[in-house]
Amino acid sequence: MALKLKQSEFEIERDQNKCISCEVCVRQCSNDVHEYDSDQDTIYSDNSKCVGCRRCEALCPTGALKIRNREDQFKTNYNWTSSHLNNIYRQADSGGVLLTGMGSDRPYTIYWDHILFNASQVTNPSIDPLREPMEIRTFIGRKPDGLEFEMKKNKGSKEGLKNTNIRLKTRLSPQLDLSTPIMFSAMSYGSISFNACRSLAAAASEFGTYCNTGEGGMHKDLYKYANNTIVQVASGRYGVDTDYLNKGAAIEIKIGQGAKPGIGGHLPGEKVTEDISNTRMIPEGTDAISPAPHHDIYSIEDLAQLIYALKEATNWSKPVGVKVSAVHNIAPIASGVVRAGADFVTIDGLRGGTGAAPQTIRDNVGIPIELAIASVDERLREEGIRHRSSIIAAGSIRSSADVIKAIALGADAVYIGTAALVAMGCHLCQKCYTGKCNWGIATQDPYLTKRLNPEIGTRKLLNLLRGWSLEIKEMLGGAGINAIESLKSNREHLRGISLNDRELAILGIKHAGEAW
Amino acid sequence: MKRIYIQEEYCIGCRLCEIYCQVKHSKSKKIIKAFKEEMVDILPRVLVEEIGYNSFAIQCRHCSDAPCVEACISGAMQKNKNTGVVTCNEDKCVGCWSCIMVCPYGVIKRDLSGKKIASKCDLCIDEEIPVCVQNCPNEALKFMDKDAKEKNLVGNKGG
Numbered sequence: 001m002a003l004k005l006k007q008s009e010f011e012i013e014r015d016q017n018k019c020i021s022c023e024v025c026v027r028q029c030s031n032d033v034h035e036y037d038s039d040q041d042t043i044y045s046d047n048s049k050c051v052g053c054r055r056c057e058a059l060c061p062t063g064a065l066k067i068r069n070r071e072d073q074f075k076t077n078y079n080w081t082s083s084h085l086n087n088i089y090r091q092a093d094s095g096g097v098l099l100t101g102m103g104s105d106r107p108y109t110i111y112w113d114h115i116l117f118n119a120s121q122v123t124n125p126s127i128d129p130l131r132e133p134m135e136i137r138t139f140i141g142r143k144p145d146g147l148e149f150e151m152k153k154n155k156g157s158k159e160g161l162k163n164t165n166i167r168l169k170t171r172l173s174p175q176l177d178l179s180t181p182i183m184f185s186a187m188s189y190g191s192i193s194f195n196a197c198r199s200l201a202a203a204a205s206e207f208g209t210y211c212n213t214g215e216g217g218m219h220k221d222l223y224k225y226a227n228n229t230i231v232q233v234a235s236g237r238y239g240v241d242t243d244y245l246n247k248g249a250a251i252e253i254k255i256g257q258g259a260k261p262g263i264g265g266h267l268p269g270e271k272v273t274e275d276i277s278n279t280r281m282i283p284e285g286t287d288a289i290s291p292a293p294h295h296d297i298y299s300i301e302d303l304a305q306l307i308y309a310l311k312e313a314t315n316w317s318k319p320v321g322v323k324v325s326a327v328h329n330i331a332p333i334a335s336g337v338v339r340a341g342a343d344f345v346t347i348d349g350l351r352g353g354t355g356a357a358p359q360t361i362r363d364n365v366g367i368p369i370e371l372a373i374a375s376v377d378e379r380l381r382e383e384g385i386r387h388r389s390s391i392i393a394a395g396s397i398r399s400s401a402d403v404i405k406a407i408a409l410g411a412d413a414v415y416i417g418t419a420a421l422v423a424m425g426c427h428l429c430q431k432c433y434t435g436k437c438n439w440g441i442a443t444q445d446p447y448l449t450k451r452l453n454p455e456i457g458t459r460k461l462l463n464l465l466r467g468w469s470l471e472i473k474e475m476l477g478g479a480g481i482n483a484i485e486s487l488k489s490n491r492e493h494l495r496g497i498s499l500n501d502r503e504l505a506i507l508g509i510k511h512a513g514e515a516w
Numbered sequence: 517m518k519r520i521y522i523q524e525e526y527c528i529g530c531r532l533c534e535i536y537c538q539v540k541h542s543k544s545k546k547i548i549k550a551f552k553e554e555m556v557d558i559l560p561r562v563l564v565e566e567i568g569y570n571s572f573a574i575q576c577r578h579c580s581d582a583p584c585v586e587a588c589i590s591g592a593m594q595k596n597k598n599t600g601v602v603t604c605n606e607d608k609c610v611g612c613w614s615c616i617m618v619c620p621y622g623v624i625k626r627d628l629s630g631k632k633i634a635s636k637c638d639l640c641i642d643e644e645i646p647v648c649v650q651n652c653p654n655e656a657l658k659f660m661d662k663d664a665k666e667k668n669l670v671g672n673k674g675g
Contacts, residue, residue, distance in 0.1 A: 020551035022535050028528075059653060061535055062548055440528075446569040453526040453654045 005089035007073040007082070008047040018064035019043060025056035025065060030436040030448055053429040055438035087359070100359040101432030101442065103259060103351040103396050103418060110351075111370035111503070112402045116512055118493040120480035127482055129473035135483040136472055138413055140250070141175035141319040142343045143387040173343060174319050176230075176250050178413055179208030180469040181484055182403060184461075185348075185394050185415030186232050186254065186323070188216025190267045190276050190288065191355035191432070192421075193449040196441045199424060199457025201225035206458070207465045210249060212415070215265065215290055217279040218244055232323075233310065235264055236290035238280040242313060250318050250344075251310050253303070255294065256325035258352025258369070258395040259362045265290035266356070271435055271444045304340035311341075319343035326350060326372035326395065327365075331379035338380060338389040346415065347372050349395025353418040355442055356433035369395040370409060374507045377410025377489050400471035409507065410489040423464040424457045492516065517578070517600035518661055520639070520649055524572035526656040527564070533573045533648035533657065534560035540640060540647045559628050561637040562648045573648060573657060576623045576637035578602045584615035584624060584636075593634070601639045609633040 012033065021041050025034040033049045034056065036042075050067065057065045073082040087098055120126040127134065148169040157163035184200045191214065198221070204211040205228040212230040217239015222229070231248030233240050245251060256262065267276075267288035277284040297303050303322065310320045321344035322337045324330070334345050349369025354362065373393050380386035393406040394415035406414050422428070425439040432442035440451030472484070481487050495512040496504045504511055535547075538558040542550035550558065562575035578595075582602050585593045592608035593615055595601070604615070604624075611632025616624045627635040640646040649659040 018548055020535075020548060022531070022551070024530050024532060024535070027530055059530060059532065061532060061651075447529075450526055450569075451528045451654060453523075453656070456655055 004048070005092070006086050007070070008050065009070060009073070009086075010047060010050040010052045011068045011070050012045040012047055012050055013066040013068060014043065014045060015064045015066075016042075018062045020062055020064075022061065024059050024061065028055050028059050028438060030438050030443075030445070051429045051431045051434075052427075053431065053438045054427045098359040099356050099433045100362060101353075101355055101357070101430045102428055103353040104363045105430070106363045108350065108368065109503075110396075111368055111499075111507065112398070112405055114497050114499050114503075115370070115405050115507070115509065116495045116497055117401065117404060117408070117475060117479065118495070119478040124480045126480050127477040129470075129477040132477075133482060134473045134477060135485070136180050136469060136476070138178050138181045138484055139175040140178060140321075140344050140390040140392065140412055142173040142389060144170045144172060145387070146170070174250075174317055176210060176319060176344075177208070178210065180465060180472070181407060181413040182397075182465060182468060183209050183230070183392070183413060183415050184211035184420050185352075185417035186212035186214035186230075186252065187355075187417055187421075188214030188232075188267075189219055189279055190216045190271055190444070192441055193437075193443055193452060194219060194221075194275065195449055195452040195454045195457065196421070196424060197222060198454040199452065199461055200420060201229060202454065202458040203461035203465065204228045207462055209465065212252060213239075213248070215239075215254060216267075216276070217281060218247065219275065219279045223247055230321075233306075234290055235292070235294045236288060238282065238288055238290070241281070245310065245314050248318065251314065251320045252323050252344075252346060253294075253306060253310070253320070253342075254323045255297070255303075256323065256327075256348065257354060257357075258325045258348030258350060258366055259354035260357040261325035261327050261361070261366045262292060263357065263361055264292040268435075273444055276444065300336040300340050303337065307341045321346060321389075321392070323348060323394075325352070326367045326369055328367060330367065330372045331375045334376040334391075335379055335383055335385070338385050342389050344390040344392055344412070345376070346392040346394060347376060348415075349393070352395030353421075354432075369393055369406070371503075371506050373406060373409045373411050374491075378508055381489070400468040400475070403468060404472055404475050404487070405494065407484060407487050408490055408494050409509075410491075412488065419464070420461060423460045424452060518659055519578060520575060520646060521658045521660065522572045522574065523656045523658065524570060526654045527572045528654050528656070529564060529566055529571035530653065531564050531573075532651050532653060533562045534564060536647040536651040537562045537575075537637075540643075559625055559635050561623075561625075561635060563623065573652075574621060574623055575648065576602060576639075577621055578637075578639065583618040583620065587614040587618040589614055599641070601641060602636075603638050603641075604634050604636055606631070606633045 023036050026036050031049045034043050034045050054067055057067050150167045150169045152165045154163045189197045200211040201222050205225040210228050210230050213232050215232050215234035215238055226247040229248050230250045230252050232252045232254050234254035269285045269287045307320050322342040323346035326347050326349045337345050350366040390412035392413050393411035397414045397416050403414050426441055435443050437443040440449050491508050494509045496509050497512045537560045539547045539550050542554050542558045562573050564573045582595050585595050589612055590608050590610045592605045615634050624634050624636045627633045645659050649657040
């Protein structure tokens with residue numbers, strides 16, 4: 001159609017004084033934005049095709065390229081914003097559901113940015129983590145109701161503890177041992193490339209934390225990292241067999257995803273290559289459709305059946321958890337999930353990422369993770385069942401400060417997805433669903449997947465985990481705490497800023513300036 | 517000796533290696549000036565070969581029994597006994613192209629600067645790491661000893 005109503009979101013500025021026509025930008029753009037004209041020895045760029053991934057900008061050897069956001073696409077209107085107009089134009093053309101990728105970018109309150117962490121002064125000493133022990137190891141899994149010991153007096157010896165054999169009588173549930181309270185969240189092979197999956201698995205394994213297969217099965221070449229991989233069982237049951245369940249370190253039943261609560265998934269047939277079809281155990285080239293609900297789970301009792309079936313299938317040797325998205329009634333839902341026997345509950349918040357989701361769902365459904373953690377932790381404590389499950393928070397953890405705030409609000413550990421992808425090069429252009437990721441992450445095109453060298457990916461992820469872990473230790477030390485376990489749900493260490501009474505009450509924290 | 521090894525599975529075909537090689541062997545060594553003003557004189561000594569999805573950058577392998585050295589009629593092509601680097605002495609080269617004919621990798625080219633001389637990779641002897649390796653954005657080129665290669669290359673780690 002000749003008439004184009006939608007305006008380009010980006011403007012490509014090429015400094016002709018610097019451009020040497022080396023064509024790196026031409027070769028790197030999978031959206032065919034740049035074109036070389038050999039007659040004129042000039043490169044022309046088409047703004048309308050640009051998605052703003054900044055691959056060309058990053059690789060241009062002379063810094064001749066600048067990708068700018070076009071702010072003033074239409075006449076300023078606070079109600080009818082450019083994004084509303086462009087979306088309507090797109091839909092008037094296509095008549096379809098608007099898709100998008102990554103987490104919501106709408107300006108809802110980000111509570112992390114309204115919470116401040118504490119530090120020690122005078123009345124209690126702060127700790128220097130570089131000189132004194134600082135424990136950030138944590139365990140995910142069901143904790144016992146209490147501990148029972150068996151004491152046997154050694155035969156023929158005198159009374160007293162010294163002569164007694166003490167044995168733990170309570171049977172402990174299987175636990176995941178995390179060297180840092182950060183794990184990589186579920187991203188399936190299919191939604192991201194093999195090289196991305198491999199980087200995540202290798203980094204998790206080397207650092208002593210865990211990655212998650214997502215609903216895509218585990219590639220046979222990644223079985224060597226299985227001890228540090230949580231395997232997911234989702235509504236489509238792709239890639240699930242006994243071997244897969246028994247290889248993983250833990251099993252996660254995926255009920256929902258923060259970016260698209262109540263919605264299933266759809267991996268288009270074009271992306272189901274030979275390797276992916278083997279891993280997902282479906283025919284090559286067929287669409288992989290994950291239904292919105294699990295068709296065998298219509299109640300908490302049904303969920304309990306699946307949890308115990310999976311525990312039975314793995315001989316009760318692995319923690320089995322449930323992932324739900326943060327929705328309005330998350331506290332009672334989590335309570336039900338815990339009572340159904342889940343060893344951990346993963347809660348994915350409103351701003352959680354995705355490879356593809358309807359934009360309207362992503363931007364309008366769910367609640368922020370901060371409020372969800374606080375209300376779930378509170379509810380489980382009130383009911384006296386908090387110890388039965390660990391809480392894993394997910395959905396836009398952007399820094400070590402977010403991690404520490406999540407833990408102080410009541411989480412046991414966090415999942416990072418977007419942050420991990422960003423460490424591998426993602427620029428949040430939100431075009432994952434097109435399969436044309438120029439950074440080699442959310443694509444299966446062999447020309448593009450090569451762009452992520454797993455050696456570099458692993459190194460960057462390890463650096464990220466290391467950097468955040470050091471920062472967490474510094475912050476803990478500053479607050480005079482020497483173990484992450486002592487921070488869990490320790491909301492006295494948090495203060496809200498610019499929040500109203502209702503928000504403070506839900507978060508269970510005082511306002512900045514209020515002392516005890 | 518340290519050599520450049522190729523991991524073709526991670527070559528993204530951006531040709532930045534060629535560009536930086538050209539800059540390194542230009543008069544000014546400044547990228548914009550070299551391309552805007554000295555372009556005629558410079559030729560990349562590393563070449564990206566590309567068929568379909570596969571690509572890799574190849575430059576002189578500095579063979580231990582270099583055929584180009586054997587074939588050279590003027591004694592311009594020499595292998596340094598200490599460093600193992602094969603270089604072409606441009607003052608001695610007469611442009612007979614025997615080296616081009618015998619090179620099994622096709623990595624020696626005719627120089628375009630007007631002089632009849634052979635142009636090839638000199639392993640950037642004055643640099644710690646050759647510029648093509650330094651500037652590969654995906655680390656598809658590695659500069660290392662043969663022993664280290666076996667341990668380090670991703671392709672050899674399996675998986």
